[in-house]
Amino acid sequence: MKRRLFLKSAMAGSAVATAIGAGLLAPRAVMANSDAFKAISSKMDAAAASAGKGSFTFKAPKIAENGAVVPMTVDASGMADVSNISILVKENGTPLCCSFNMTGANGEVSTRVKMGKTSAVTALVTAGGATSAVTQEVKVTIGGCGG
């Protein structure tokens, strides 16, 4: 199942590459992220869709002050054996922002993320082999004069 999903997205990636080569697609429509990264993104996106609600904290602002710098914190330090923490912004071209594979580090991460527009944002935590998610909406508004 996962393999098929991966293959599918990898193929989609190469189709896009061909399209650019043929001049069918403007480069603007294509995210800079590599095919390998997009594959992880698709995998995580699929995992998020079927994941149950997580019992960890996900802190992100309800309204982003500046879409270019949205601070987010995932704190799953209360969970045992956290092996991965990922953050997905649904409306971004490639939803996956970043994926952290823990091989000894504790289950908590803070970072700052870019968001193009208002979107559901999901934090995905894999602990003890089980994946769970917390989703919330982050509004991105267009600024006026900067206060």
Place this chain on the structure above:
Amino acid sequence: MSIKLKPRARNGNIDIKLLIKHPMETGLRKSKGKLVPANHITDMTVAVNGTTVMKADIGSAVSKDPYFKFSTPGNKGDEVTVSYNDNKGKSGSASKKA
């Protein structure tokens, strides 16, 4: 590109704050009508005393001058090392004792 690394030991854990100076261009932004080529970090590794404790896949949606905060089991004097690669083949690393 420089890395600002701040490890701090506390109660058997090391809190690690780090900031990598990097433009994190998505390849979608226009400047003076032209697209700015993609230039972003693709992966990052954090090690304590030479043992990898975290490996991250980083996309172009991480903000300019990426900032991360983690924690890992460890003690004062442990050496924390961070290294990264970007899509242009450049890499960087920094080490500091907690």
Place this chain on the structure above:
Amino acid sequence: MKKLTTLFLGLSVAVGFTNANIDPQADQDAFINYFKKANPNVALEDYSVGAYALDEINRGQFEDILSGITPYEDAVEKGGEEFADLGLGKCAALADPAAARVKHPYFDEVQGKVITLEMTIAKCYNEVTGKKIAKNKGRIARLSAWISDQAAGEKINVKVESDAAKAAYQKGKATFYAKRGEFNLSCADCHVYNHGKKARADVLSPALGHTTHLPMYRAKWGGLGTLHRRYGGCMKNMRAKPYKSHGEEFANLEFYQARMNNGFEITADRYRK
């Protein structure tokens, strides 16, 4: 009758603006009272965080960024290195950086004008290197931010004493309250009378506390910038042609604004959206 009223008004205007009647302390008391009344739940010292004092969601993000590694930390450190490498400490006016920050802006009786910290840095830079320094961003902002960091926690204490100083203060005050530009807005229209309200998605910052964290880092700029850079941007947004950075108008405006903040702490928390 009408003529009489006009005459009377004319007289009162003439009398109202002699230097003897310029009272910065009374102005500040009224200024602070206005904000206290508008926001009874905001502590006075909180005004140094600007619009964040009035918006909880944005303040959370501001504090998140401050508690991490700030995006300007590196630039400020670099400013310190540049200060040492260039030997700016050789200039008497900058020999004690913390004292220099507290002293500026001040009215220079010999030159007969307001001198801001950035003007002193520019002058010193020119004396030491023989070159000119850009006035709004880059090196001058790094140097000024580093110098200001040395005075973090100290209190703003602008002195308006001589008649000439009072005249400059009065000009700065008029600039603050004068409507200008295509939108016919004054600084005060947004940052006093409508502070805390939104202009599209942005909360209008209260003018009280405005000068405490400059130079500042703006995410919009992606770097540090000086107060005069911000003044210029604000004027442009209001569709007025900005006055010159380090020029008389902005220096006087800074003088007035800083005087309204006497007693506020100088802060090293330089982040804004």
Place this chain on the structure above:
Amino acid sequence: MKKVLLTTVTLFALSANANFNSSSHNWNMGSDPFKSTISAAESIYKEVASVNAWRDTAKLIKDAKAAHAKGDSAKALKLAKVAHNQAVRAKEQIPAMKNAGPRF
């Protein structure tokens, strides 16, 4: 269409010139509204610029002149009028600026 308009304008200008030669009445105002508007805009703008220049007035004047040089007289006149209006309104703001103060 454009050609016709240009010809008309040229003719107009020529006749105005003739008029000027033969009499002393104010030919400038009536015959070339662009010239009179842009020169008024420029002189008022120059007068107010050091105290209260609006952001776009200088550019409007420049653009109006460029349009005029290209023969787009409709656009030139329109821009000149906007520039003139801006300069006039900027001037109107000035008297209140000098002694502006708080209303609390």
